[in-house]
Amino acid sequence: MADLDTQVLVCGGGPVGLVLTLELASRGVPCAIVNESETVATHPQGNTMNARTMEHYRRLGLSGAVREMGLPPDHPTDLTYVTRLSGIEIARFRMPSSKEKMAPGSPDLKVTPELLHRVSQMLVENILKKRADALPAADVRFGWRLTGFTQHSDHVEAKLEEAKSGRTETLRCAYLVGCDGARSTVRRALGIRYAGESAEDRTYMMGRMQSIYIEAPGIYDVQANPISFHLKVLNPENRSAFITLDGKGKFLVFTKLAPGEEVSAERGREIARSQIGADVPVKVISAKPWTAGNALVTDRYGEGRVFLAGDAVHLFTPTGGFGMNTGIDDAANLGWKLAAVVQGWGGSRPPRQL
Ligand SMILES: Cc1cc2nc3c(=O)[nH]c(=O)nc-3n(C[C@H](O)[C@H](O)[C@H](O)COP(=O)(O)OP(=O)(O)OC[C@H]3O[C@@H](n4cnc5c(N)ncnc54)[C@H](O)[C@@H]3O)c2cc1C
Secondary structure: OOOOOEEEEEEOOOHHHHHHHHHHHOOOOOEEEEEOOOOOOOOOOOOEEOHHHHHHHHHOOOHHHHHOOOOOOOOOOOEEEEOOOOOOEEEEEOOOOHHHHHOOOOHHHHOOOOOOEEOOHHHHHHHHHHHHHHOOOEEEEEOEEEEEEEEOOOOEEEEEEEOOOOOEEEEEEEEEEEOOOOOOHHHHHHOOOEEEEOOOOOOOOOEEEEEEEEEOOOHHHHOOOOOOOEEEEEOOOOEEEEEEOOOOOEEEEEEEOOOOOOOOHHHHHHHHHHHHOOOOOOEEEEEEEEEEOOEEEEOOOEEOOEEEOHHHOEEOOOOOOOHHHHHHHHHHHHHHHHHHHHOOOOOOOOHHHO
C-alpha cells in the first residue's frame, strides 16, 4: 500500500462528519476532517436529537453534555396551534418535559435510558468539535476545503485548500468519506445524483422557506397561553412556526417565502413581530433561506474507496426531524465498519460489503 498521511479523510464538519470523526478517532483510527468554514454552524437548524442519536452520544460519553444544553429540563414540550403568540389558542398537544420523562420510574425509560432531547444542532456541533479537537487520532482542520480527489487501487489522493491563505496540500488516505451536505463536492465528483421528490410548491412547509433565528425575551410577557416548545401560528396574514430554543427568549421561526421575496433581517423582524402580535423588541440573529419538502435519496452511498453520508446522500423535509438524525446513524454505522477494516478485525471483505 502507498504511504498514507491518514487512514480516513472526512470531508465536512457538520454533525455527520463530526460524529464519524469521533467514531473513528475514539477507536484509535488515524483520521482527518476538513471543513470549509472556520467554525461550526451558527444558525440553528435541527432541534431534535432523537433517542437513537442520544444513545450514540451516550456511547461517545457526550449525552450528559448534550442534555445540559437546549430546552431546560422543566420546560414543557407541548405543540400548540395559535392565531398569534399573544392571540387565541386553537389546540394543544400536551407532551411531558424532559424532567418528567427522565424521572426515575418513568415508563419512557423502560424503552431506552436516552430519550429524545430538544437542543439546537449548532450547540451540539460545538460539543462534538471540542471532543474531536481533544482526540489525538483526529487531525481537525476547520477552514480547509476539499477541492478534488483521485481514487487509486489502494488509496485515495485528496486535494485540500486552506480558505484563508489559499495554501494547497495533497493528502493520501485509505478511505474518503463525503459528509459535505446537500451540495456535496464528493457526491458530484462521483457522478451520483439524488432521486425522489423535491420541493413541490405548496402554501406551507414546501418549496422556498425562510428560517429566522431571533432573540425576543419579551414574548414571555405577552404570550396569552401557557408556554410550549413548538407553536404553529395561523392567521389571515401568514402562517409560521416558532421553535423554542432555550426557554429564555431565543426562537427559530419558519415561514414561507412569497414568490420573488428574498430573505433579510429586516423582513424577518417584521414577520416575527406580526406573528407575535404585540409590540415587543425582536433581534434577528440570523436569517437563511431553505427548501422544504424534499424526499431525496441517492441510489449508491459511494464508490470504491469513497463513501457518502448524511445530507450528501439523503434530504428530508424538516418535519419529524429525520435529516440530521438519519445522518448521525449513517456515521455511527460507517464508523465502526471502517475501523474494523482499517484495524484488521473486520475480515477480508471490503468495508462496503460488511
Ligand atoms: C430549517 C431546517 C430545520 C431542520 N430541522 C431538523 C430537525 O429538527 N432534525 C433533524 O434531524 N434535521 C433537521 N434539519 C436537517 C439538518 O440540519 C441536516 O440534515 C444536517 O445539518 C445534515 O448534516 P450533515 O453533516 O450531513 O451536513 P451539513 O450540516 O450541511 O454539513 C456539511 C458541512 O460540510 C462542509 N463542506 C461542504 N463542502 C465542503 C468541501 N468541499 N470541503 C470541506 N467542507 C465542506 C460545509 O461547510 C458544512 O459545514 C433541518 C434543516 C433545516 C434547513
